[in-house]
Amino acid sequence: MKLPADLPAGAASRADRGLAIRLRRRAAEVVALSEFFAVYGSLINFAGLNALLALSLYVPLSAGQLSLGNAAFAGIGAYVSALLTMRLNVPFPMSVAAGGCLAAAVAMAIGAPVLRIKGIFLAMATLAFGEVVRICAVNLSITGGAEGLIGIPNKTTAVMIYGALAATAYFLTALRWSQTGWSFASIREDETAAMVMGINTTRYKNVAFILGAFIAGIAGGLYAHLNFIITPAEFGFSAEVQLLIYNIVGGTRSVFGPIVGALILTAIPEALRAAGVTAGPLRLGVNGLILLLVILYLPNGLSSLFAKKR
Amino acid sequence: MISGMLLEFEKISRSFGGVRALSGVSFGVQAATIHGLIGPNGSGKTTLMNVVSGLSGADAGRLLFDGRPIHRLRPHRIAALGVARTFQNIRLFSGMSCLENVIAGQHLMGARPLFQRLFRLRSANLAEMKSLADARACLSKAGIAGRESAPAGSLSYGERRRLEIARAMALKPRLLLLDEPIAGMRLREIEEMESLFRSLVASGVTILLIEHNMPFVMRLCHSITVLHFGETVMTGTPGEVAEHPEVIEAYLGGKGERNEG
Amino acid sequence: MSVFLQQLINGFFIGSVYGLFAIGYTLVFGVLDILNLAHAAIFTLGGLSALWLTTTAGLPGWIAFPLATLFSGVLGLLLYRVAFAPLRRRADSNLSGLISSIAMAIVFESCALGIFGARTVRFPEGMFQNRVYHFQSITITSLQLEIVAVALGLMIVLSALLKYSRTGKAIRAVAESENTARLLGINVEWIVSQTFFVSSALGGAAGILYGLYFDALAPDMGRSIELKGLAVIILGGMGSIPGAILGGIAFGLSEVLTVELTGMSNLRDAVAFTVLLLILILKPSGLLGRGRARQA
Numbered sequence: 017m018k019l020p021a022d023l024p025a026g027a028a029s030r031a032d033r034g035l036a037i038r039l040r041r042r043a044a045e046v047v048a049l050s051e052f053f054a055v056y057g058s059l060i061n062f063a064g065l066n067a068l069l070a071l072s073l074y075v076p077l078s079a080g081q082l083s084l085g086n087a088a089f090a091g092i093g094a095y096v097s098a099l100l101t102m103r104l105n106v107p108f109p110m111s112v113a114a115g116g117c118l119a120a121a122v123a124m125a126i127g128a129p130v131l132r133i134k135g136i137f138l139a140m141a142t143l144a145f146g147e148v149v150r151i152c153a154v155n156l157s158i159t160g161g162a163e164g165l166i167g168i169p170n171k172t173t174a175v176m177i178y179g180a181l182a183a184t185a186y187f188l189t190a191l192r193w194s195q196t197g198w199s200f201a202s203i204r205e206d207e208t209a210a211m212v213m214g215i216n217t218t219r220y221k222n223v224a225f226i227l228g229a230f231i232a233g234i235a236g237g238l239y240a241h242l243n244f245i246i247t248p249a250e251f252g253f254s255a256e257v258q259l260l261i262y263n264i265v266g267g268t269r270s271v272f273g274p275i276v277g278a279l280i281l282t283a284i285p286e287a288l289r290a291a292g293v294t295a296g297p298l299r300l301g302v303n304g305l306i307l308l309l310v311i312l313y314l315p316n317g318l319s320s321l322f323a324k325k326r
Numbered sequence: 327m328i329s330g331m332l333l334e335f336e337k338i339s340r341s342f343g344g345v346r347a348l349s350g351v352s353f354g355v356q357a358a359t360i361h362g363l364i365g366p367n368g369s370g371k372t373t374l375m376n377v378v379s380g381l382s383g384a385d386a387g388r389l390l391f392d393g394r395p396i397h398r399l400r401p402h403r404i405a406a407l408g409v410a411r412t413f414q415n416i417r418l419f420s421g422m423s424c425l426e427n428v429i430a431g432q433h434l435m436g437a438r439p440l441f442q443r444l445f446r447l448r449s450a451n452l453a454e455m456k457s458l459a460d461a462r463a464c465l466s467k468a469g470i471a472g473r474e475s476a477p478a479g480s481l482s483y484g485e486r487r488r489l490e491i492a493r494a495m496a497l498k499p500r501l502l503l504l505d506e507p508i509a510g511m512r513l514r515e516i517e518e519m520e521s522l523f524r525s526l527v528a529s530g531v532t533i534l535l536i537e538h539n540m541p542f543v544m545r546l547c548h549s550i551t552v553l554h555f556g557e558t559v560m561t562g563t564p565g566e567v568a569e570h571p572e573v574i575e576a577y578l579g580g581k582g583e584r585n586e587g
Numbered sequence: 588m589s590v591f592l593q594q595l596i597n598g599f600f601i602g603s604v605y606g607l608f609a610i611g612y613t614l615v616f617g618v619l620d621i622l623n624l625a626h627a628a629i630f631t632l633g634g635l636s637a638l639w640l641t642t643t644a645g646l647p648g649w650i651a652f653p654l655a656t657l658f659s660g661v662l663g664l665l666l667y668r669v670a671f672a673p674l675r676r677r678a679d680s681n682l683s684g685l686i687s688s689i690a691m692a693i694v695f696e697s698c699a700l701g702i703f704g705a706r707t708v709r710f711p712e713g714m715f716q717n718r719v720y721h722f723q724s725i726t727i728t729s730l731q732l733e734i735v736a737v738a739l740g741l742m743i744v745l746s747a748l749l750k751y752s753r754t755g756k757a758i759r760a761v762a763e764s765e766n767t768a769r770l771l772g773i774n775v776e777w778i779v780s781q782t783f784f785v786s787s788a789l790g791g792a793a794g795i796l797y798g799l800y801f802d803a804l805a806p807d808m809g810r811s812i813e814l815k816g817l818a819v820i821i822l823g824g825m826g827s828i829p830g831a832i833l834g835g836i837a838f839g840l841s842e843v844l845t846v847e848l849t850g851m852s853n854l855r856d857a858v859a860f861t862v863l864l865l866i867l868i869l870k871p872s873g874l875l876g877r878g879r880a881r882q883a
Contacts, residue, residue: 017328018693030336032433041711082682120351129868130867130868133867133868135681135682136622136682136685137680137684137867139622140817140821140863140867141864141867141868143814143817144818144860144863144864144866144867147814147856147860148857148860148861150865151853151854151856151857151860152857154853155851155853155854155857161853162853170688184818187444190440191440192442192516193454194440195433195436195440196440198429198432199433200432201419201422201430202419202430203420204421204873205372205418205421205422206417206418206419208381208413208417209413209417209418209419210381210430211380211381211400211401211402212380212381212401212402212404212405212409212410213405213407213410213431213433213434213493213496213497213499214402214405214406214433214434215402216400216402217402228476230883253810253813254810254815257624257689259393260686260689261689264686269421296700297697297700297701298697300693300696300697300700301693301694301697301698301701302688303693304691304693304694304696304697305691305694306780307686307687307689307690307693308669308670308687308690308691308694309688311683311687311690312673312674312687315677315683
């Protein structure tokens with residue numbers, strides 16, 4: 017899922033072509049209404065959603081599981097909630113919750129076989145899962161095929177997005193000091209040592225995977241009701257990678273890392289635009305350079321710059 | 327069943343792709359004693375320890391803990407019965423501080439409820455205070471109280487071994503498995519560990535340890551099992567082991583001479 | 588029946604390009620245990636630089652294409668120096684390497700966008716005498732034959748080099764165990780650099796062939812092949828060269844067969860990715876690979 021502001025990032029890919037159309041449509045509306053606030057209002061909304069999505073990936077990462085299926089879970093949440101509101105007139109909060117629950121249910125089903133795989137192979141298996149979900153969405157008639165779902169009512173507000181973000185961040189901070197949080201951290205550090213100290217690693221890895229999928233599903237539902245359209249391509253490989261980038265740039269040692277990463281990387285293209293950098297490729301390249309510098313010189317992410325040593 | 331046995335191996339066998347790491351190992355570990363496990367490299371000591379902690383299954387035989395078969399249980403279930411261990415190649419959580427390592431080790435103490443914490447109830451605070459106090463006590467018993475906020479990755483070799491022991495103690499185990507606990511330690515550290523182990527045993531803990539430092543083993547252990555090519559050569563008191571001709575031949579490497587392999 | 592046969596042949600042609608792409612992927616994985624996600628970006632730059640050499644520089648294909656292949660190899664060296672070499676000593680080097688390769692992929696892609704724009708471009712018309720052969724109802728073009736010949740030729744050359752040349756043997760030694768290789772007096776750093784050079788040159792060559800086959804080049808063309816390449820090397824077993832070739836052809840065939848049998852072109856990748864997911868779950872070492880996925 018991408019912020020319209022970094023449109024040139026992939027003016028190339030199909031995902032972004034869909035976005036481009038939407039962006040133009042939105043731009044027209046925006047100009048007709050009130051220019052400035054509306055433009056940045058949408059930036060603020062997308063930044064919040066990206067942060068929420070980044071947190072959804074942070075959960076399995078904090079348990080040492082490199083899952084790249086969270087954009088697909090967001091897609092499941094988006095489609096389910098959009099279909100519920102559009103076809104069955106289910107009230108908006110309920111349809112978003114249902115989207116989150118279904119994403120979690122799918123995670124529960126695939127978690128048992130998939131989480132036996134480790135490291136990079138888990139990343140690939142979850143990527144393959146994401147592709148299967150995307151291909152399903154392209155081929156089912158109920159999801160509207162490659163063109164996606166059009167005409168989703170606009171119900172999501174900035175307050176909801178940031179409310180969900182704050183609630184999630186608070187929950188994850190509290191979780192960190194609980195039995196579950198310590199188990200996640202132990203598994204991430206050394207799975208074997210975690211096992212012999214009594215941690216049911218299989219169970220906690222599943223918990224992390226399912227919780228992440230649930231958050232992604234909720235974020236997907238909010239995203240669907242912020243946009244007029246959703247398409248399968250928006251929840252594909254580039255989106256998965258984008259979520260990973262937010263986490264790496266921000267750092268995964270605390271809940272705030274992914275949020276900082278998502279906010280900064282969502283804002284930078286816009287800031288560059290304001291600073292007069294108009295060339296799209298340059299703005300894209302800056303994101304790549306930031307990621308490169310962070311992985312080379314700040315392995316614990318940007319948030320480690322501000323972290324106080326306990 | 328011999329009374330007072332906490333751990334009993336009954337004809338435990340285990341092979342890896344055709345190589346027999348353990349064949350028909352049988353012996354018992356008396357409760358509240360220190361039991362040494364010695365033998366040359368590759369004799370199956372660590373494999374045996376992995377079988378006890380559930381990391382490696384046994385192909386045949388039975389393993390009883392407090393009279394209850396545990397050889398089919400998964401590692402976390404075995405830990406829940408009160409079995410803690412350390413590793414030959416030290417497996418610390420190097421991204422955490424010393425104190426955090428020990429707190430992570432308190433998993434089975436179950437004092438960290440999410441919902442109290444979520445709603446900031448007083449009980450959450452109390453539970454946390456208790457867990458902190460317990461963790462500090464473990465660190466100070468292991469003699470590294472001064473390093474509680476140091477990252478585990480920054481410790482010296484001997485300190486790392488001690489931190490791993492502290493983390494294992496956080497589980498309040500009935501049986502403590504120590505894989506070469508004093509390897510790489512200085513003399514003064516070894517003496518401290520010796521008194522730590524003795525005090526643990528005095529409080530009712532049973533220790534099964536693998537160690538190559540023969541004087542240490544002979545001094546400390548109540549009984550010793552000698553493994554050779556995956557088979558039990560003998561089990562006996564340190565005195566008996568030192569007298570056994572086969573042991574002297576195969577392991578101690580010379581008559582009466584206690585070398586420090 | 589003949590339509591079916593025609594599809595099989597088409598699948599074989601495109602599958603050989605997938606195989607060539609995947610070989611480079613799998614080579615780096617075999618040697619370094621690193622998933623190089625910038626491989627697709629080099630594939631793109633290989634194709635686009637060949638285009639630049641033939642159009643702007645006006646070189647004939649037989650000079651331009653080898654030059655572009657060399658250029659891709661040099662990009663591979665750059666990639667290694669910048670993104671992988673500094674991380675080699677790190678404990679989580681295969682994970683941080685994955686991420687720095689993503690970063691380099693973004694940088695490469697933005698360069699491609701900046702230089703060539705977002706348009707889809709093609710090689711100049713009339714560059715080749717593209718003859719069309721008919722065998723009963725089956726059609727094969729000379730371009731297709733040339734593509735397959737080059738792809739298979741490069742694969743054979745690479746396999747032979749790995750098997751018989753000094754460097755090839757050293758590469759295999761490093762793949763087996765870096766420390767042992769070092770003890771044997773092999774300059775590991777140099778061998779790894781060479782691996783990247785060869786891998787990226789093959790990736791660039793695949794990009795050129797892909798551009799010729801579909802008669803289209805675009806800065807995002809790497810994205811569609813990136814996941815396919817992953818699927819191919821998992822099907823074939825990570826690190827296995829024959830596996831990558833067979834996996835590539837199998838993937839090409841499965842694409843055309845799925846479309847042929849279901850009549851839905853959108854389902855093209857469905858079978859391949861479902862099979863991929865199942866393989867990872869059931870036999871993570873791949874069909875021809877070594878069994879080490881679970882310990883990764």
